[in-house]
Amino acid sequence: MAHKIVSKQQLSADVFTADIEAELIVQAAHPGQFVIICLKSQYSERIPLTIAGTDKDKGTIRLIWQRVGKSTAELADLKSGDQIGSILGPLGKPTHVEKVGTVVCVGGGIGNAPLLPIAKAMKQIGNKVISVIGARNKELLILEDDFAATSDELIVLTDDGSYGRKALVTEPLKQLCQAEKKPDLAIAIGPTIMMKFCCEVTREFEVPTFVSLNTIMVDGTGMCGGCRVEVGGETKFVCVDGPEFDGHKVNFDLMMKRMSAYKDQEEKALKQYQKHRCKIGLDK
Amino acid sequence: MTDEKEILNELLEKQKAAALKPKDRYEVPPQLMPTQDAVERRNNVSEVALGYTETQARLEALRCLQCKNAPCMKGCPVKIRIGDFIAEIANGNFDKALDIIRQNSLLPAVCGRVCPQEVQCQQTCTVGKKFKDVDKAVSIGRLERFVADYGRKKTSKTPQVAPDTGKKVAVVGAGPGGIVVATDVRRAGHDVTLFEAFHKPGGVMVYGIPEFRLPKAIVAEEIDQLEKMGVKIICNFIVGRTRTIEQLMTEDGFDAVYIGVGAGLPMFMNIEGEHLVGVYSANEYLTRANLMKAYDFGKGADTPIAMSKNVAVIGGGNVAMDSARTAVRLGAENVYLVYRRSEKEMPARVEEVHHAKEEGVEFHILQNPKRILGDDDSNVRAIECLKYELGQPDDSGRRRPVPIKGSEFEIEVDTVIIAIGNGANPLIGQTTPGLEMNKWGNIIVDEKCKTSIAGVYAGGDIVLGAATVILAMGQGRNAAAAINEYLKTE
Numbered sequence: 001m002a003h004k005i006v007s008k009q010q011l012s013a014d015v016f017t018a019d020i021e022a023e024l025i026v027q028a029a030h031p032g033q034f035v036i037i038c039l040k041s042q043y044s045e046r047i048p049l050t051i052a053g054t055d056k057d058k059g060t061i062r063l064i065w066q067r068v069g070k071s072t073a074e075l076a077d078l079k080s081g082d083q084i085g086s087i088l089g090p091l092g093k094p095t096h097v098e099k100v101g102t103v104v105c106v107g108g109g110i111g112n113a114p115l116l117p118i119a120k121a122m123k124q125i126g127n128k129v130i131s132v133i134g135a136r137n138k139e140l141l142i143l144e145d146d147f148a149a150t151s152d153e154l155i156v157l158t159d160d161g162s163y164g165r166k167a168l169v170t171e172p173l174k175q176l177c178q179a180e181k182k183p184d185l186a187i188a189i190g191p192t193i194m195m196k197f198c199c200e201v202t203r204e205f206e207v208p209t210f211v212s213l214n215t216i217m218v219d220g221t222g223m224c225g226g227c228r229v230e231v232g233g234e235t236k237f238v239c240v241d242g243p244e245f246d247g248h249k250v251n252f253d254l255m256m257k258r259m260s261a262y263k264d265q266e267e268k269a270l271k272q273y274q275k276h277r278c279k280i281g282l283d284k
Numbered sequence: 285m286t287d288e289k290e291i292l293n294e295l296l297e298k299q300k301a302a303a304l305k306p307k308d309r310y311e312v313p314p315q316l317m318p319t320q321d322a323v324e325r326r327n328n329v330s331e332v333a334l335g336y337t338e339t340q341a342r343l344e345a346l347r348c349l350q351c352k353n354a355p356c357m358k359g360c361p362v363k364i365r366i367g368d369f370i371a372e373i374a375n376g377n378f379d380k381a382l383d384i385i386r387q388n389s390l391l392p393a394v395c396g397r398v399c400p401q402e403v404q405c406q407q408t409c410t411v412g413k414k415f416k417d418v419d420k421a422v423s424i425g426r427l428e429r430f431v432a433d434y435g436r437k438k439t440s441k442t443p444q445v446a447p448d449t450g451k452k453v454a455v456v457g458a459g460p461g462g463i464v465v466a467t468d469v470r471r472a473g474h475d476v477t478l479f480e481a482f483h484k485p486g487g488v489m490v491y492g493i494p495e496f497r498l499p500k501a502i503v504a505e506e507i508d509q510l511e512k513m514g515v516k517i518i519c520n521f522i523v524g525r526t527r528t529i530e531q532l533m534t535e536d537g538f539d540a541v542y543i544g545v546g547a548g549l550p551m552f553m554n555i556e557g558e559h560l561v562g563v564y565s566a567n568e569y570l571t572r573a574n575l576m577k578a579y580d581f582g583k584g585a586d587t588p589i590a591m592s593k594n595v596a597v598i599g600g601g602n603v604a605m606d607s608a609r610t611a612v613r614l615g616a617e618n619v620y621l622v623y624r625r626s627e628k629e630m631p632a633r634v635e636e637v638h639h640a641k642e643e644g645v646e647f648h649i650l651q652n653p654k655r656i657l658g659d660d661d662s663n664v665r666a667i668e669c670l671k672y673e674l675g676q677p678d679d680s681g682r683r684r685p686v687p688i689k690g691s692e693f694e695i696e697v698d699t700v701i702i703a704i705g706n707g708a709n710p711l712i713g714q715t716t717p718g719l720e721m722n723k724w725g726n727i728i729v730d731e732k733c734k735t736s737i738a739g740v741y742a743g744g745d746i747v748l749g750a751a752t753v754i755l756a757m758g759q760g761r762n763a764a765a766a767i768n769e770y771l772k773t774e
Contacts, residue, residue, distance in 0.1 A: 024526050038483055043577050045586035046483075071586055086483050086520040218576070218587070221481050221522060222709045223491075223548040224568035230559055235552055240711060254559045257662035261561045265581065265588040272582060 002083035006060050011142045014067040015110060016076045017052070023059040025051075025089045031117040032095030032212065032244055035061065036220040037075075038085045045071040048217045050114030050243070051090060061087075064113035064142070070269040077277065091220045092243045095210075097121045101184035102128045104176055104207075105151070106169050106198050108190025109135050112143045114212055115189045120150045122187075128152045130183065132172050134190075138163035170197045177205035185210070188247060192259060196252035203248050211247035213238045216261060229255050288339045295346050299374070306349055310411070314420050315344040322642040326612050329495045329579065332639055333397070338376075341430040345374035347411055348422045355408035356424060361758035364388045366405055366424055373427055382435045385428060390464050391757065393436060393502045396429025398493060399754045400602075400633050419634070436505065442512045446473030451771045454479060454538040456523045456712075459487020461544035461744035461756035461763075463506060466515045468764030469542075474771060476515045477538075481522040484575065487546055488753070491575040492567070494606050496613070497636075500574075524715040529740065539774055540739045540767045543727060544760065547706035547745035553598070557656025558702075562590055562664035566599070566607045566703035573610045592699035594618045596667050597645075598653060599703035600630035605637065607701045608645045619645045620695060624652035624672050624685040650674070650685065654692060656700055666694045706750045716740075724749065733763035739774070741767055 008018040025035060034050040053062035067076045078084070095118050103122045107115040112133050123129045131151040135141040136159045148154050155172045156164035165172070169190070176183055186209040188198035195211040202209040215227040220239045227238035232249035236242065295312065298304040318334040319325075325332055336344065348370045356366040365384050372381035385392045405424045406412060412421025451474045455462045458480035470476045484490055486503040511517060523529060523545075532538045550565035552558050569589070572578040576587035595611040597604050600623035611619045621640065623630060626649050630637060641647065653667040671691035674683035708725035720728045720736035726749055727742040729735050735742050743759030745751055 024521075028526055042484055043580070043585040043587070046576070088481060088483070088520040088522060088526075090525055091522070218568055218571050219482065219491075219548075221548060222711065223550070224571050225550040225552065225565040226568045228552070228559065235554065235558065237549075240549075240709070251559075254662075257561055258559060261590075262588040265591075269582055269586065269588070 002085060003087050005078055005080055005082050005084065006058065008078065008080050010076075011064065012140050015064065015140065015142055016067070017062060017064045017113075018078075019055065019058070019060040019062050020084060020087065021059055022061045022087050022089075025061055025087060026054045026056055026059050029054050029061065029090040030094030031097065031121045032114070033090035033092050034114075034220075034243060035063070035087050035089030035091060036217070037063075037087050039071060039074055039078075040085050044085060046218060046220065047071050047075070048091075048214065048220055048239075050212065050214070051117065052113040053117055064110065066110045069266045070273040073270060073273055073277075088220065091239060093241070095121065095187075095244055097125055099126045102130065102181070104173065104183040104186045105129060105131045105147075106173055106186060106188040106190070106194075107131070107133045107147075108169055108194040109140060110142070111190030111194070111212075112147070115187065116143055116146055116150070118187055118189075119147065123150050123152075127185075130176060131155070132157070132169050132176075134158065134164075134167075134169045136160065168197075169194060170201050173198055174201045177202060177207055183207055186247075187211075192252055192256045195247060195250075196256075199247035199250070199252070209247040210244050211250060212243045213245065213250070213255065214243070215255060216259060229258075286339070288343065292339055292343050292346075295343070296374075299346070304346075309347050309349055310414065312343055312347045314347065315340040315423065315426075317423075317426055319639075322644075325496065326643055329613055331499050332496050333635075335433055336426055336430045341373055341427060342376065344423050344427055345370045348374070349410055351410050355410060356405040356422075359405040359408040360388075361404065361754050362388045362761060364405075364428075369431065370422065370424070370427055373431060378431050378434045381431045385431060389428075389757070390467050391460060391506055391753075392428050393432035394460065394489060394498060394506070395754055395757070396425050396427075396432050397498050397502075398752075399425055400752060401425035402634055404754070436502070442509060443467065443471055445471055445513055448475065449473040449771065451475065451539045451774070452477070452537055453767060453771075454523075454532050454536075454541045455544065456529075456541065457481075457487060457544040457546060457744075458485035458507075458517065458519075459544055459546050459744065459756065460489060460753045461760040462487065462542065463510060464757045464760030465542045465544065465741075465743075465764045465767070466510055467513065468761065469767055470510075470513050470515050472768040472771075474539075474768075478510070478515055478517045479521045479523050480517065480519045482575065483519050485517055485519060491571045492603065492606070494570065494574055494610050496609065497606065522711070524711040529712070529716045529719075529737075533739065539771060540741065542760075542763055542767065543712055543735070543740065543742035543746060544744045544756065545709060545712055545746050546756075547750045548709035549707040550702070551705050551707055552702055553653070553704065555653060555655050557658055557664070560656055560658040560662050560664045562592075562698055563656060563700045563702065564590070566597075566603045566701055567706070569607055569701045570603070570610060573614065579614055589614065590699045592616045594620075594697040595699040595701065596620045596622050596653070596695060596697045597701045597703055598622050599705075600625065600632055601703060601705070602632045602636055604701075604703035605632045605640045605645075607703050608640055609643055611699070611701065612643050612645065616699070620648050620697070621645050622648045622651050622653065622667070622669065622695075624650065625682060626650055626674060629674075629682045648695070652685070652687070653700070657694070664698055664700055666696045667700060668692055668694050706745070708746055708749075712746070731762075732766035733759055734766060734770075739770065
């Protein structure tokens with residue numbers, strides 16, 4: 001069953017968003033869960049993407065993705081009204097949403113997308129939400145307005161200082177942890193290296209921290225084990241045991257290495273696609 | 285006329301005159317399966333075993349003694365009337381033979397290829413016993429395949445469906461068990477929906493068993509058949525997440541549910557280095573290669589797979605053989621099969637072991653990895669193995685492998701595929717309150733495949749632990765009969 005793209009937008013140079021019809025998934029989805037999409041044929045890659053939002057009335061889910069490889073580039077080339085081959089979901093365990101007091105939501109780059117529904121849910125249940133969102137530069141910063149609307153306090157940063165405060169997200173996170181009343185919970189979603197360093201900061205202050213992992217996957221249902229990570233010395237599957245884990249127990253170094261497994265093949269596939277795209281005029 | 289045909293005609297004449305003695309039957313040489321050349325097939329994914337010719341099939345069928353007590357049937361999990369269908373083959377009535385098989389087995393083209401006949405029907409065959417060699421038993425599996433393929437060439441009949449009953453049945457998982465349940469329950473006139481989490485139905489027959497052992501076209505034909513019967517197939521639907529079993533029954537109007545989700549959680553060894561780049565579960569390796577066609581990466585398929593030079597496959601079952609032989613076809617120069625017991629204890633089919641060896645897979649028996657070693661970039665560099673010897677028999681009746689102290693040595697590899705079995709996928713259990721499971725997470729059922737929830741049945745690997753296609757089908761048959769019975773009184 002194909003799914004129609006109802007609307008699509010470009011958020012920054014390489015980041016896109018689309019609302020896609022997926023009525024059954026909308027009904028079942030909770031913050032923190034993800035879907036696996038296949039673009040066209042049965043031999044398209046299965047791409048895991050976290051659900052960035054749902055619209056129950058329209059029956060659409062919102063996906064936000066960064067153009068990094070062939071499949072995400074192909075997805076970026078689709079337009080409103082186009083169809084996506086298949087969507088499986090919602091997958092993974094939902095975020096455990098609970099009133100704990102003050103929650104710091106730390107998002108980096110594309111990680112702001114999966115973070116937003118979690119921040120909303122945390123706010124809705126009665127927490128004080130402080131959001132710290134960052135990106136490499138102004139151009140890559142996404143969802144600032146949405147976070148402003150859902151947070152009690154919002155700190156915006158860029159690595160190069162082209163917008164907001166010039167700092168890495170760990171800096172304000174550390175300051176929040178040092179305050180007289182430290183946060184009760186931190187949630188960090190972004191590049192693996194960012195999550196790793198956020199967890200190092202919060203560990204020092206004993207602030208419980210959850211991270212959402214986006215490892216390589218095939219089926220997304222527990223069958224292949226390609227997404228495995230080491231958590232507290234045990235092997236866990238991101239697709240069925242996660243995607244959220246206690247960040248203080250995750251072995252990020254191992255995870256980062258596994259993430260690069262197909263780098264060469266992916267680069268080759270992307271180049272090939274770009275060449276083809278150029279030939280058929282999709283780049284115009 | 286060829287020699288074979290002459291021999292066949294002579295035997296048939298004798299049979300006609302009722303002069304064919306067991307002695308004559310014993311003298312017919314066991315017919316060898318024609319296969320694709322071992323060197324050639326290293327470079328393609330086409331089927332290895334090519335199937336009997338008509339003459340071969342009839343000669344092989346004449347080896348059958350038509351035993352009155354039919355020991356072969358006792359070895360068959362679905363109780364196919366083996367002697368009867370073989371007699372029809374000998375007489376050249378291939379359609380009749382197929383009809384007889386179809387009474388008990390719905391997927392003969394599949395079972396004829398992937399059933400472990402040497403430990404089922406052929407193990408108890410009197411001819412094999414006479415020669416004290418199971419390999420000389422009547423090749424029941426090859427004969428089953430022959431008639432199934434003969435039937436495939438003609439337009440197959442769609443099974444009759446009884447008038448609509450107004451009852452709805454959900455089948456969860458489109459693997460061999462689910463297909464059987466869907467067929468049998470639909471035949472009784474119920475409205476059947478088959479839910480599949482992958483984007484393609486077929487279960488282990490499409491993601492696991494490779495093309496060279498079970499052509500995907502055969503699975504596709506069976507799926508087509510289901511659709512012709514009016515079974516609805518919904519892919520990309522994960523029961524437990526998209527909808528729960530409870531929702532299917534209380535909100536979506538399903539009167540009964542069959543859970544045939546398989547054993548979808550690969551086991552790892554929990555040794556050092558299992559997270560290195562280049563370590564795969566067999567499930568992942570085979571899914572990338574088979575279902576996602578990674579061997580066509582960049583040529584229409586978008587899922588990558590390791591381009592390996594030296595591969596170690598850990599395990600001694602059919603999945604290990606499939607992985608090793610897939611690695612050969614993906615261009616690996618050296619493929620090592622590492623197994624901690626001796627070849628005699630291997631659970632893999634003898635035929636698969638034989639084919640793997642022919643294709644150049646190097647067997648390292650009585651060895652097992654202690655850890656996986658990586659280079660500076662965390663890519664697999666080697667495995668460190670221990671040598672083993674066999675001790676006293678363990679619970680499985682096989683002699684326990686005991687590591688030899690200080691026997692460590694390294695094998696240089698860049699890829700490690702772990703094929704040591706699967707655990708139970710936790711999803712259905714986590715999302716179905718009231719469903720009873722054992723401590724390993726397998727669903728508990730009675731002899732009719734009924735679970736602890738009224739109207740919910742289960743079978744196959746999620747009940748049995750990792751087993752075979754035919755056992756899943758056998759349970760599917762039982763469950764379907766029980767569901768049809770349940771819906772009469774419901």
